[in-house]
Structures are given as C-alpha cells and as structure tokens.
Amino acid sequence: MTIYIFRRLLQVIPVLFGVTLIVFLMIRLKGDPVQQLVPDWYSEAQVAEVRAAYGFDRPIYVQYFEFISRAVRGDFGLSFHNRVPAWELVREALPWTARLALTAFAIAVVVALPLGILSALNRNTPLDLVVTGLSVWGRSLPNFWLGIMFILLFAVALRWFPVSGTGTFSGLPLWKHLFLPALTLSMGLVTTLTRLIRSSMLEVMREEHVTTAYAKGLRHFTVIGRHVLRNALIPVVTVLGLQLAWLLGGAVIIEQVFAWPGMGRLMLQAIYARDNSVVQAALLVSSLVIVFSNLIVDLLYSVLDPRIRYS
Amino acid sequence: MKILLRPLLVAALALLICAPALAQRQIVVAQGEGVENWDPPVGWDSASEWIEMNVYDCLTFPDRETGEMVGWLAESWENLDDTTWRLSLRQGVTFHNGTPFTAEDVKFSIDRIINGSREQFIVFNQWAFVDTVTIIDDYTIEITTDYPDPAFLSEISGTGCGVVSKAYVEEVGDNGLANFGMGTGPFKLVDYDRDQHVILEANEDYWGGKPEIDRLVFRVIPEPSTRIAELLTGGVDIAPGILPQDLPRIEADPRLQVVQYLTDRVYGLTIAHAPPPGVDAVATSIPEIREAIDYAIDRDELIALAGGGVPTLTRLTPPLPCWDTVDPPLYNVNPYDPERARQILEEIGYPDVPGGPVITLHGTFGQYIAQREIAETIATMLEDVGFEVDLDIREFSTFRETVYRGSNEELMLQSLGNIITDPWIYILNYDSRFGNRIPVRGRFSNPELDTLAAAANVAMDPAERCRILNEYAHKVVNFRPTIELFRMADSIAMPVNVSWTPPPDGNLQFVNLTFND
Numbered sequence: 168m169t170i171y172i173f174r175r176l177l178q179v180i181p182v183l184f185g186v187t188l189i190v191f192l193m194i195r196l197k198g199d200p201v202q203q204l205v206p207d208w209y210s211e212a213q214v215a216e217v218r219a220a221y222g223f224d225r226p227i228y229v230q231y232f233e234f235i236s237r238a239v240r241g242d243f244g245l246s247f248h249n250r251v252p253a254w255e256l257v258r259e260a261l262p263w264t265a266r267l268a269l270t271a272f273a274i275a276v277v278v279a280l281p282l283g284i285l286s287a288l289n290r291n292t293p294l295d296l297v298v299t300g301l302s303v304w305g306r307s308l309p310n311f312w313l314g315i316m317f318i319l320l321f322a323v324a325l326r327w328f329p330v331s332g333t334g335t336f337s338g339l340p341l342w343k344h345l346f347l348p349a350l351t352l353s354m355g356l357v358t359t360l361t362r363l364i365r366s367s368m369l370e371v372m373r374e375e376h377v378t379t380a381y382a383k384g385l386r387h388f389t390v391i392g393r394h395v396l397r398n399a400l401i402p403v404v405t406v407l408g409l410q411l412a413w414l415l416g417g418a419v420i421i422e423q424v425f426a427w428p429g430m431g432r433l434m435l436q437a438i439y440a441r442d443n444s445v446v447q448a449a450l451l452v453s454s455l456v457i458v459f460s461n462l463i464v465d466l467l468y469s470v471l472d473p474r475i476r477y478s
Numbered sequence: 479m480k481i482l483l484r485p486l487l488v489a490a491l492a493l494l495i496c497a498p499a500l501a502q503r504q505i506v507v508a509q510g511e512g513v514e515n516w517d518p519p520v521g522w523d524s525a526s527e528w529i530e531m532n533v534y535d536c537l538t539f540p541d542r543e544t545g546e547m548v549g550w551l552a553e554s555w556e557n558l559d560d561t562t563w564r565l566s567l568r569q570g571v572t573f574h575n576g577t578p579f580t581a582e583d584v585k586f587s588i589d590r591i592i593n594g595s596r597e598q599f600i601v602f603n604q605w606a607f608v609d610t611v612t613i614i615d616d617y618t619i620e621i622t623t624d625y626p627d628p629a630f631l632s633e634i635s636g637t638g639c640g641v642v643s644k645a646y647v648e649e650v651g652d653n654g655l656a657n658f659g660m661g662t663g664p665f666k667l668v669d670y671d672r673d674q675h676v677i678l679e680a681n682e683d684y685w686g687g688k689p690e691i692d693r694l695v696f697r698v699i700p701e702p703s704t705r706i707a708e709l710l711t712g713g714v715d716i717a718p719g720i721l722p723q724d725l726p727r728i729e730a731d732p733r734l735q736v737v738q739y740l741t742d743r744v745y746g747l748t749i750a751h752a753p754p755p756g757v758d759a760v761a762t763s764i765p766e767i768r769e770a771i772d773y774a775i776d777r778d779e780l781i782a783l784a785g786g787g788v789p790t791l792t793r794l795t796p797p798l799p800c801w802d803t804v805d806p807p808l809y810n811v812n813p814y815d816p817e818r819a820r821q822i823l824e825e826i827g828y829p830d831v832p833g834g835p836v837i838t839l840h841g842t843f844g845q846y847i848a849q850r851e852i853a854e855t856i857a858t859m860l861e862d863v864g865f866e867v868d869l870d871i872r873e874f875s876t877f878r879e880t881v882y883r884g885s886n887e888e889l890m891l892q893s894l895g896n897i898i899t900d901p902w903i904y905i906l907n908y909d910s911r912f913g914n915r916i917p918v919r920g921r922f923s924n925p926e927l928d929t930l931a932a933a934a935n936v937a938m939d940p941a942e943r944c945r946i947l948n949e950y951a952h953k954v955v956n957f958r959p960t961i962e963l964f965r966m967a968d969s970i971a972m973p974v975n976v977s978w979t980p981p982p983d984g985n986l987q988f989v990n991l992t993f994n995d
Binding site: 202213217220248249250251256259260315318319322323326329330331332333335336337423424425426428432433436 | 511514515517520596597653656657671672673674675677695697698699700701703704707708710711713883
C-alpha cells in the first residue's frame with residue numbers, strides 16, 4: 168500500500184508540471200498580454216515600455232521559469248485590476264467555492280443514491296421509467312437557466328429563499344443563501360450519479376457471487392446491501408472524483424447567477440478584465456484541487472478494491 | 479400610582495408615534511461590479527468610480543443641467559493668467575476621521591498623480607495638463623498648466639479627482655487606501671467586502687448638509703436577471719441599467735418606478751477612409767459612399783430598438799459647453815432619406831467603385847444596450863438602399879484585439895462617452911496628431927480639422943471657443959470620420975417614494991436623493 172501511495176504521488180509531479188505549462192501558455196495564447204493591458208491609444212514606444220516593465224520582453228522559457236519559481240512560493244504577482252496580490256483574491260474566493268461545491272456534492276449523493284438504488288431494484292417499472300426520464304431531462308437542462316428558474320420559483324414566487332448573495336448583508340443564515348446555488352449546481356451530478364448507480368447495480372446483480380449469495384439463503388436486503396451495493400459503488404467513487412472538475416466548471420456560471428463570491432466568479436471577472444495574474448493563480452489553484460482530489464479518489468479506490476493496489 | 483403611570487404612558491405613546499420618523503433610512507443599490515480599489519486615481523472601472531464619489535469630494539463638480547462647473551471643495555477660483563488658476567478652498571471641512579481638510583491635502587492628491595506613472599495611476603495621462611501645484615496658504619492653492627487650458631475646471635473634476643487625506647495616506651500607505659477609502663464626501667465607508675457589498679453611512683458633518691439616506695448599501699450582483707429578481711423581492715431598492723425586456727415586470731410592481739435618462743454616450747459608426755494593411759481598397763474612401771450611408775440610416779428606428787435616445791449627428795451633445803451654439807443644429811436631427819441615398823449610389827455608379835461592392839460592418843455585443851441588434855438593423859437599412867453588406871460580429875475580446883486595434887474595414891459600430899463635462903475628448907478624437915484613436919482606425923489625416931482642434935483646445939475665451947467648435951462640428955459632419963447615430967438613454971429602477979435624478983455620466987451619487995414620504 169505504501170509503495171502504491173508513493174508511486175501515485177510520484178505520478179503527480181509530471182501532471183503538475185504539465186498543468187503549470189498549460190496555464191502559462193494559455194494566457195499567452197489569448198494574445199499578446201501587453202496589448203491586453205494597455206489602453207488602445209498607447210504608441211508603440213509606450214507599449215514597449217510596459218512590455219519591459221512586466222518582463223514580457225524576455226525569452227519565454229525565462230518567463231516560465233520565473234512564473235514557476237514564484238508560484239511555488241505562492242507569489243502570482245499583483246492583480247492588475249485590484250492592485251492587491253492575486254493569491255490574496257484566490258484565498259478569499261476559495262472557501263466560498265468549497266462550501267458551494269461540497270454542499271452540491273452532498274445534495275447529489277443524498278438524492279442520487281436512493282434514486283439509483285430504487286430505480287435498479289424496480290427495473291422497467293413505472294418508477295424506473297420516471298427516474299430515468301427525469302435524469303435524462305435534468306442532464307439536458309443548462310444550469311444557468313435552471314438557476315434563474317429556481318430563483319423565480321423559490322425566491323421570487325414562494326419567497327422561501329433569498330435571491331442571491333451569501334448573507335453577509337441580509338442577516339439570514341448562510342444555509343438559506345447556500346441552498347439554491349448548491350441545488351442548481353448539484354442537478355447535473357444528481358442525474359449522472361443516479362444513472363450510474365442504477366446501471367452499476369444492475370451489472371453487479373447479474374454476477375455469479377450475487378446468485379451464490381441468494382443460493383446460500385441470505386435475505387434480499389443483506390445481498391443488496393453487502394454484496395451488490397458495495398461492489399456497485401466502486402465505479403461511482405471514480406466518477407465522483409472526476410465530477411469535481413465538472414462541479415468547479417459549473418460553479419463559474421452558478422456563482423455569476425447567484426452573486427456568489429467564489430473562484431468561478433473571480434476567474435470570470437479576471438478574464439473579462441484581462442487580469443492575467445489572477446487568471447493564472449485561479450486556474451492553477453483549481454487545477455491543483457482537481458489533481459489532488461483525483462489522487463485521493465485513486466487512493467480510496469485502492470482501499471475499496473484490493474486488486475488495484477496489488478496490480 | 480395613576481399619577482405616576484400617566485406621564486409614562488404619554489412618553490411611550492410619543493415614542494411610538496415618532497418611531498417611524500426615527501427609523502433609519504436605508505437604500506440598497508444593486509451593482510454589476512464591486513469596488514476594486516478605493517484609491518481614486520487607480521480605479522477606472524465604473525463601479526469603483528461611481529461608488530467612490532459618495533465617499534470623496536473633488537474640487538469642482540459639473541452641474542448636470544447646464545454643464546457649468548460649480549464649486550465643490552474649491553469654493554471659487556480666478557484665472558490669474560492663461561496658464562495659472564488660483565483656487566479658494568472651502569473652510570471648516572473635515573475628513574471622515576475628523577482631521578481638517580486643507581490645501582496640503584489638495585497638493586498631495588494631485589502631486590501623487592502627476593509624480594506617479596501610468597502603471598501606478600490609470601488616469602496619469604489624463605492629469606498631464608497640470609504642471610505645478612503651489613500652496614499659497616491653508617485654504618488657497620495655485621495650479622499652473624502646461625498650456626492655456628479652457629477645459630481646466632472640467633478636467634479637475636475628472637476621473638481620479640477625489641481628494642484624499644495626506645495624513646491618512648501617509649499613515650496607512652497606498653495599500654491601506656486601496657482597501658479602505660476615506661474622504662470628505664457625503665457618506666463614510668463603514669464596511670467593505672470586495673465581491674459582496676459596500677456599506678456607507680451618512681456623514682453627519684457633511685459641509686453640504688447631511689444626506690437624507692442614513693445607510694447606503696451597494697450590493698454586487700453581476701447577473702442582470704438576478705438584479706431584477708432582487709428588486710422584485712425587496713433585496714435591493716435601486717437597480718441601474720434596466721433592459722427594455724425587463725421594464726414590464728418592474729412597472730407592474732406598485733412599489734417601483736423606472737426613470738429613463740439620457741447618458742453622455744453616443745452610438746456611432748467609425749468610417750475607414752483608407753484600407754487597413756493587406757486590403758486593397760475600401761469603398762468608404764469615396765465621400766459620396768459615406769454620404770449615402772448617412773442618409774440610409776433611420777436613427778429613430780435604432781432608438782426604438784434601444785428603448786430610448788436622441789438622434790444626433792455630433793458628439794457635441796447637451797450639457798457640454800457650446801452644444802447649443804452649433805448652427806444649424808446637429809443635435810436632435812435625423813437626416814434619414816433612403817431615396818437620396820439610392821440616388822447618390824446611382825450617380826457614382828455603385829457597385830462598380832474601388833473597394834466595392836461589399837461594405838463590411840464590424841460590431842460586437844454585450845457591452846452596451848442592443849449592440850448586436852443595432853448592427854444587424856443598420857446592415858438591413860444599408861441593404862435596403864442597395865449596398866451589399868458583410869456583417870462581422872465578433873466576441874468582445876476578439877473584436878478589441880483585431881478590429882479595434884486597426885484591422886477594421888469600412889464601418890465599425892461603437893459607443894463613446896465623455897470622461898469630463900467638456901468637448902475635450904470629442905475634439906481630440908478627430909485630431910490626427912493625437913495618439914491612435916479614431917484617425918488611426920479611420921486612417922485619415924485632415925489638416926483643417928487638426929488646425930481647428932488645436933485652436934479649440936487653447937481658446938480661453940468661451941465665445942471664441944464656441945465659434946471654433948461650431949465650425950469644427952460642421953466640418954466633422956461633412957468629412958465623416960464617424961457617422962454619429964444617437965445619444966443613448968438608460969433606465970434605472972427605484973422605489974416610488976424616492977426622488978432622484980441620475981446624472982448622464984452614470985455616477986451613482988446619492989447625496990441629493992430625497993424621500994417623498
């Protein structure tokens with residue numbers, strides 16, 4: 168197990184290297200960063216001055232090396248727009264996105280698990296058809312539209328929840344502000360997980376060890392709980408890890424709709440304002456979150472399925 | 479016992495009756511963006527500038543009705559010679575932390591801009607007109623300019639004009655000021671969360687009198703539809719930038735009113751007089767083609783599309799000085815005449831003209847009201863008189879880095895505003911010696927316009943300046959470096975129990991908001 172963890176940690180190094188390179192190059196691919204910084208009436212000489220001031224006139228590998236050496240110290244430079252360290256903005260935004268993503272994650276698991284199990288156990292019944300139908304329908308809805316619809320229904324018409332914000336000003340408890348954006352963000356994950364749990368359960372239920380368990384005279388619920396569900400959850404755990412990236416991507420739009428001051432909104436604002444240092448810092452931190460959450464999932468996977476760590 | 483209770487009961491009753499009057503008057507305003515920076519010359523994003531102007535005061539202030547500059551922290555002024563201005567400062571004014579406002583603070587505020595750099599202060603170039611600031615006494619300063627500057631009083635009320643406290647900045651440093659603003663304005667900053675809210679409280683000691691609002695809150699809500707939902711549920715009281723499609727929902731709410739007002743922005747077409755590199759010719763190099771385009775556009779129809787506005791041929795619009803001396807008038811004019819446009823095209827033999835027959839119209843979307851729809855409608859209008867149009871709509875960042883940087887062909891739709899209440903920016907826009915604004919995208923050089931612009935920029939006699947500007951405005955209209963379309967309107971939603979007139983530059987200053995009940 169220790170060797171497996173060590174090997175897996177070693178694999179993260181080239182991934183991180185690749186991530187930093189992609190983040191660094193993506194900013195340059197957007198176009199000349201200097202042209203994006205200066206106002207349109209700047210002369211060529213003034214543009215050259217700014218280029219030198221920001222170090223963009225040096226060879227690209229020198230710039231990359233400096234980017235890496237500063238990034239490991241948490242120094243991403245000053246936000247061009249806010250005039251505060253880019254890292255500070257990311258540090259302020261990260262907990263808000265974490266709250267949103269984790270709540271969405273919890274909602275998704277709590278809703279999808281019973282739905283998926285019920286659907287599998289009642290295969291081809293009206294209940295199964297309704298759950299599967301709703302999953303397909305839910306998956307095809309764009310989440311910004313869903314967010315606006317939830318606002319209109321739960322906040323404007325029913326007045327159960329506040330429209331937007333985090334409660335720093337309204338005086339309402341955080342969960343009231345958190346519920347609608349988290350529900351919106353979770354919808355895609357709920358539908359994916361429901362279908363996955365259903366198909367995974369059905370696959371395991373067809374396996375010989377399940378038939379053996381029934382033949383041994385075990386009760387239906389014991390077979391489902393101990394022999395089917397446990398094995399059916401192995402692929403679900405993998406998908407959960409991968410879905411975190413999807414959640415972070417979805418948060419960009421959700422945070423904008425619900426005025427939630429997280430990483431997604433920060434990144435969107437930085438892209439609009441051409442605030443490269445913030446875009447770099449936010450992209451890199453988001454990528455690191457995904458890389459490490461995948462690492463954790465892989466390690467968890469090896470706990471659930473011993474074949475992995477012995478292979 | 480009864481005798482004892484009676485006064486108590488009377489007191490309790492009196493308190494109950496007075497309670498509504500004693501309640502705090504709060505206004506919550508929805509904003510698309512938050513304040514990025516509280517240092518006045520650093521932030522040029524509109525949210526920072528608009529919200530900041532409730533906390534800071536400038537030396538002068540434009541009267542939005544007349545366009546005249548009125549005294550603010552400077553009570554009066556005299557022009558000692560063409561380049562020297564002596565300003566008498568208001569006495570008895572204090573900063574929010576209680577320290578007195580003096581000439582030292584004014585000198586400090588201006589000096590830190592002009593001794594800084596463009597990287598440090600985004601408004602650095604805009605303040606380059608100031609040569610020196612000299613303190614005469616505690617409440618008198620002298621400012622000299624590099625050249626005679628008729629726009630001086632407007633320029634000192636321009637972006638970055640908020641006077642900061644020398645002692646406060648020296649104490650907290652530039653970063654401290656960036657994170658927490660402190661000025662002499664009608665409201666003082668109480669709480670600030672960059673991406674969520676700004677909470678201000680009325681400055682009880684404000685020299686202009688305490689504002690009627692006790693607590694003024696700005697909430698950051700980027701999504702327009704969310705702002706409307708907040709407005710309808712009472713989460714916010716005021717929301718600017720209401721889109722035409724949202725008007726019916728707001729007007730149906732008896733608690734709300736929508737006020738439409740004219741902004742200082744003008745929609746116009748920038749015309750290429752010569753081709754960009756790599757292109758052989760543009761049809762708009764022919765004056766008659768430019769004239770036909772002008773006649774082909776029905777400005778009133780575009781205004782209907784945008785939900786309001788005034789047709790104009792010039793950017794010399796009210797309340798800018800000299801707008802009303804333009805003769806014959808160029809404001810509130812719609813020269814739409816499709817027949818005349820068709821006739822001109824026939825006379826010059828279009829489509830067999832150099833650069834013809836295709837007229838490219840560049841545009842973008844998402845920045846201003848109905849931007850894409852206006853470009854599409856103009857294309858249809860041009861096709862209606864016989865032009866062949868290639869409509870090129872690009873996403874904003876691509877538009878900015880390609881078309882806006884000078885790869886534009888015949889026509890480009892854009893919206894331009896004024897940063898000060900003076901025709902200064904309008905004049906400079908067509909001056910081919912000034913940087914690379916419209917002349918570079920238009921690729922023209924017009925010595926006649928340059929001479930008039932140079933004269934208007936230093937004409938200290940207001941009447942003489944208006945005479946030059948009259949000639950200049952008509953020459954611009956005939957030469958057509960741009961074809962102006964209409965002055966834009968904007969709508970703001972607010973409660974029915976308040977009276978407030980939004981200023982045309984969009985500044986959200988609430989010192990003069992009053993409650994009707």
